[in-house]
Amino acid sequence: MELSFLSTGAERYDVxxxxxxxxxxxxxxxxxxxxxxxxxxxxxxxxxALGLTAQIxxxxxxxGPIRGDELVGRMRDQAxxxxxxxxxxxxLRVELQGKPKQVWGxxxxxxGQAVIIATGALGRTQRVPGxxxxxxxxxxxxxxxxxxxxxxxxxxxxxxxDEAVEEALTLARFASRIHFLNPTPDLRATAKxxxxxxxxxxxxxxxxxxxxxxxxxxxxEAVQVIPQQGGERxxxxxxxxxxxxxxxxxxxxxxxxLPTSPDGCLLVDENLQTAIPGVFAAGDVLCKHLKQTVIxxxxxxxxxxxADRYLHGREQLRxxxxx
Amino acid sequence: MDTGQTGQIYDLxxxxxxxxxxxxxxxAGRAARSAVVLSGPLPGGQVxxxxxxxxxxxxxxxxxGMELAQRMQAQxxxxxxxxxxxxxxGVDFSTPPFTIQTHTxxxxGRTVIIATGAFPRRLGxxxxxxxxxxxxxxxxxxxxxxxxxxRVVVVGGGxxxxxxxxxxxxxxxxxxxxxxxxxxxxxxxxQERAFANPVMRFVWDSVVEEILGEQTVSGVRVRNVKSGETxxxxxxxVFVYVGMxxxxxxxxxxxxxxxxxxxxxxxRQRTSRPGVFAAGDVQSPDFRQVVVAAASGAMAALEAxxxxxxxxxxxxx
Numbered sequence: 104m105e106l107s108f109l110s111t112g113a114e115r116y117d118v119x120x121x122x123x124x125x126x127x128x129x130x131x132x133x134x135x136x137x138x139x140x141x142x143x144x145x146x147x148x149x150x151x152a153l154g155l156t157a158q159i160x161x162x163x164x165x166x167g168p169i170r171g172d173e174l175v176g177r178m179r180d181q182a183x184x185x186x187x188x189x190x191x192x193x194x195l196r197v198e199l200q201g202k203p204k205q206v207w208g209x210x211x212x213x214x215g216q217a218v219i220i221a222t223g224a225l226g227r228t229q230r231v232p233g234x235x236x237x238x239x240x241x242x243x244x245x246x247x248x249x250x251x252x253x254x255x256x257x258x259x260x261x262x263x264x265d266e267a268v269e270e271a272l273t274l275a276r277f278a279s280r281i282h283f284l285n286p287t288p289d290l291r292a293t294a295k296x297x298x299x300x301x302x303x304x305x306x307x308x309x310x311x312x313x314x315x316x317x318x319x320x321x322x323x324e325a326v327q328v329i330p331q332q333g334g335e336r337x338x339x340x341x342x343x344x345x346x347x348x349x350x351x352x353x354x355x356x357x358x359x360x361l362p363t364s365p366d367g368c369l370l371v372d373e374n375l376q377t378a379i380p381g382v383f384a385a386g387d388v389l390c391k392h393l394k395q396t397v398i399x400x401x402x403x404x405x406x407x408x409x410a411d412r413y414l415h416g417r418e419q420l421r422x423x424x425x426x
Numbered sequence: 427m428d429t430g431q432t433g434q435i436y437d438l439x440x441x442x443x444x445x446x447x448x449x450x451x452x453x454a455g456r457a458a459r460s461a462v463v464l465s466g467p468l469p470g471g472q473v474x475x476x477x478x479x480x481x482x483x484x485x486x487x488x489x490x491g492m493e494l495a496q497r498m499q500a501q502x503x504x505x506x507x508x509x510x511x512x513x514x515x516g517v518d519f520s521t522p523p524f525t526i527q528t529h530t531x532x533x534x535g536r537t538v539i540i541a542t543g544a545f546p547r548r549l550g551x552x553x554x555x556x557x558x559x560x561x562x563x564x565x566x567x568x569x570x571x572x573x574x575x576x577r578v579v580v581v582g583g584g585x586x587x588x589x590x591x592x593x594x595x596x597x598x599x600x601x602x603x604x605x606x607x608x609x610x611x612x613x614x615x616x617q618e619r620a621f622a623n624p625v626m627r628f629v630w631d632s633v634v635e636e637i638l639g640e641q642t643v644s645g646v647r648v649r650n651v652k653s654g655e656t657x658x659x660x661x662x663x664v665f666v667y668v669g670m671x672x673x674x675x676x677x678x679x680x681x682x683x684x685x686x687x688x689x690x691x692x693x694r695q696r697t698s699r700p701g702v703f704a705a706g707d708v709q710s711p712d713f714r715q716v717v718v719a720a721a722s723g724a725m726a727a728l729e730a731x732x733x734x735x736x737x738x739x740x741x742x743x
Contacts, residue, residue, distance in 0.1 A: 138618065
């Protein structure tokens with residue numbers, strides 16, 4: 104634990120939940136209602152699959168149709184009303200074996216007795232050419248961490264959700280110009296954030312524009328982009344911040360600490376516990392064939408119950424009726 | 427598809443009108459499958475008797491169990507499911523199409539989802555049967571009002587016992603919790619609330635041996651399991667929360683049941699009989715949470731849909 108010195112001043116919780124979608128928010132509702140100090144770390148309301156869903160009509164009890172981000176918002180409000188704390192932060196690293204378990208975010212270090220991983224399945228399968236080679240040399244995934252290095256310079260931000268917009272707004276405090284490369288015609292961020300971005304004097308929006316390649320010898324020098332309507336061009340930038348989404352489970356921050364299937368999803372036992380005691384997982388990050396909000400939410404409730412039993416030494420305890 | 431006798435063969439017959447069955451109906455409708463829900467006498471299932479549901483995600487202000495059940499029913503209906511209140515008297519899962527018998531009709535279905543729930547267990551002590559519904563209850567929401575200013579006994583130490591016991595403190599002048607051990611199994615939030623409530627009192631390490639009374643309940647005789655001593659607690663009502671019994675009597679011999687009588691399923695809600703699925707409390711007694719039951723209903727319906735699409739049924743035929 105060469106990084107343990109960082110734990111000084113870290114905030115301590117009973118349960119840290121990574122991901123605030125239906126699985127994470129429901130887990131938080133259950134742990135908070137069980138009087139556990141609960142922290143949810145999340146990248147934003149539209150960072151996950153439900154938050155990006157325009158309309159949902161098959162969530163039981165909500166005849167709807169209701170916007171996905173509204174339903175997630177209601178679940179979060181409910182968890183918060185029982186005391187769960189929500190922090191917008193991106194988890195960069197975790198140390199799960201120790202007691203307490205440690206989580207490093209872009210904005211701070213957090214400690215928890217138990218961890219529930221509910222990061223979903225919008226992870227990326229493919230990298231942009233040049234991304235890996237120039238990682239740490241101008242390519243970054245964390246504006247809070249690296250934004251200050253780009254004071255007075257031009258940077259590109261690739262993405263279209265809340266996370267990408269928030270990161271761009273953070274960067275706008277330092278960089279002289281933000282080239283916001285949106286792979287889709289419209290932003291998928293909440294209206295307020297989208298408006299802030301569009302109105303920002305330092306931001307140039309590039310709708311329906313993909314990155315072809317990040318170029319540079321030792322450091323990032325430019326980004327080559329392809330707008331949908333044609334006309335490839337090169338934008339000189341000193342940094343590229345990437346928040347693109349794909350469709351694989353998000354487990355990169357675990358750095359191999361937990362076993363995954365060949366498809367990359369997290370493996371858990373019947374109580375949703377991973378290979379490390381006290382670390383649980385719920386929702387689309389798990390191996391499953393049905394990706395449905397109500398199923399993810401139920402897994403959040405189950406993972407929370409398992410975490411509560413783990414924290415109170417009640418793993419062996421069963422309800423009377425299942426003796 | 428006409429059978430010549432009773433008409434339609436449904437894609438799905440859903441047995442049980444609680445959160446699991448109704449969510450299965452929503453998903454069946456979304457998949458454009460014909461579905462009928464055969465509900466027991468209490469549409470909405472046990473949640474309908476729950477005063478306030480605070481932990482069903484999506485309702486920050488909480489929702490009454492009755493309203494939640496009604497919303498799920500409306501949603502299932504909107505997606506085309508037919509909901510009928512007809513007690514099932516017999517089932518035959520031996521050969522497809524499966525048949526379900528009620529007093530008035532025979533239903534035929536290519537697949538079946540069992541979502542008949544689980545029901546509160548009774549103590550099985552003298553006096554209980556005689557006073558059931560007349561002083562002995564398993565539903566504070568239903569019967570609490572009758573005990574205004576009275577003293578009641580709650581038997582059990584789990585979430586249900588304390589949750590409903592706390593509800594009873596709104597009416598009763600004293601709520602005596604009789605528990606067979608020296609600590610509670612209930613979640614901390616309930617324990618804290620219960621211990622802080624001046625109306626609640628606890629009798630530990632004790633079991634109820636008899637429910638006493640002439641015309642009405644006058645009290646319970648309890649035995650301390652450590653000392654063996656017996657004593658009488660005067661009370662006007664007894665609320666029993668000592669576990670659940672699955673509603674599976676009709677399914678014995680049709681699908682595999684476990685020792686307690688719950689339907690055995692795999693992780694995909696499949697029973698031992700191909701084409702028959704199970705969801706909710708009837709197959710998973712550990713959680714008894716609305717969202718967990720609803721999710722298993724969704725999963726069962728999607729699995730039934732897949733089963734129908736794969737044409738396995740056709741091959742058997």
